[in-house]
Amino acid sequence: MTVVAMLLAGGQGSRLSILSQHRAKPAVPFGGSYRIIDFTLSNVMHAEIPYIGILTQYKPYSLMEHFGNGEWWGFSGRGRVGRILPPATGEEDSDWYAGTADAVWQNRNFLARFNPDMVLVLSGDHIYRMDYADLIAFHRERKAELTIAMQRVPWEDTSRFGVALTDETGRIVQFQEKPKTNPISNLASLGIYVFDTEVLLRRLAEDAENEQSKHDFGMNVIPSMLERDKVFAYEFSGYWRDVGTIQSYWDANMEALEPSSGLDLMEWSLRTNYYEPRTQNELPAWVGPHARIVNSYVPRGCVVDGVVEHSILFCGVRVERDAIVRDSIVMNNSWIGPGAVVEKAILDKNVQIEQCCKIGADDACVPNKEFPHLLDSGLTVVGKNAHLPAGLEVGKNVLIYPDVEPRDFTSGVVQTGQTVYASKKSHKGALAG
DSSP states (O other), X not given: OOEEEEEEOOOOOGGGXXXXXXXXXXXXXXXXXXXXXXXXXXXXXXXXXXXXXXXXXSSOHHHHHHHTTSGGGTOOSTTOEEEEEOOOOOXXXXXXXXXXHHHHHHTHHHHHTTOOSEEEEEESSEEEOOOHHHHHHHHHHTTOSEEEEEEEOOGGGGGGSEEEEEOTTSBEEEEEESOSSSOSOSEEEEEEEEEEHHHHHHXXXXXXXXXXXXOOIIIIIHHHHTTTSOEEEEEOOSOEEEOOSHHHHHXXXXXXXXXXXXXXXXXXXXXXXXXXXXXXXXXXXXXXXXXXXXXOBOOTTOEEOSEEESOEEOTTOEEOTTOEEESOEEOTTOXXXXXXXXXXXXXXXXXXXOTTOEESOOSOOOOOSSOTTTOOSSOEEEOTTOEEOTTOEEOSSOEEOTTOOGXXXXXXXXXXXXEEOOSSOOOTXXXXX
């Protein structure tokens, strides 16, 4: 029995705002040492599936650099293949992937190399640990032609998922993609599919010929299969999170600090690309005499002489004396100056917070004026390479764009709900995700 995994990793992730401005959503850093895609790659590795194609499209550079030849997850060497599969872009717009189903269809020649019995279609932008071997065994036992991994979600969240009704055997009898009203069920698709290869290629060929189709698995391919093919639901009860919004991304990172949440990064035996271009970041973390660290993740290369509480730091972060980082995510090589306060914030890579600067320094909680749908819970997000001047006070629900410099701040206060843009477009670090 041969299985090939096809990992969909081309999403833009627009609801992650500036965190995915220069990188694909699956390449967004997570948990102090990883990227979001590492969870799916590690699941494939643990299931001993030897062949994987990673279908990229939007801002693929950091994702391609991260995956390399796949050796970190065991996809190099005899009998193991891992490939990045970008769209075959030519002069026609149609050369880009038109949807999730079209992405797999365009790469059918990759599948043909291995003549697989089954194709495992996965998404690269979720946080979870699943034993795909159990999913595949379920698929075979029921002699299914498509099996969808599903999970019960709160009824108010059903508009974000494809939902299904099943009969007493688990066979799906009705499927509804992202219902805005009157959902038929709260059993939601996790975007994890096992297809019999012959049936998959047949249905994708039909979909490719349909000019009215959006060429999407949930919207088009799955509903078309219900009456003709045996489609089953595999109900998954483990930890699974869609981190498609700033809030859900922050929530999941904070849950990583509480293994009782079900998200246990140590227990899951995750793999990532551990290459570190800065040799000083290979050194152990240094904790100074004035430091206090409480329930936080502080990896190699960090220097902490201030207070870090309930926060996740990435390699190379420096927290100087009398600085405070609380309920925050601080990415690689950022610097928190003496006396600075960072509270309930997400700082992207290479951010500089000068001395006595304060983030989250407002009791009010007004949604961001330009992007109320992205920031409304009190989080502040600071983009890559931003430089905040000494003494600046930044409120809540503030969005500070990448490459902002001290001159871009017109006063010493950024009010809650404001957005700050860089006055001069900079390309520094744009390709390094």
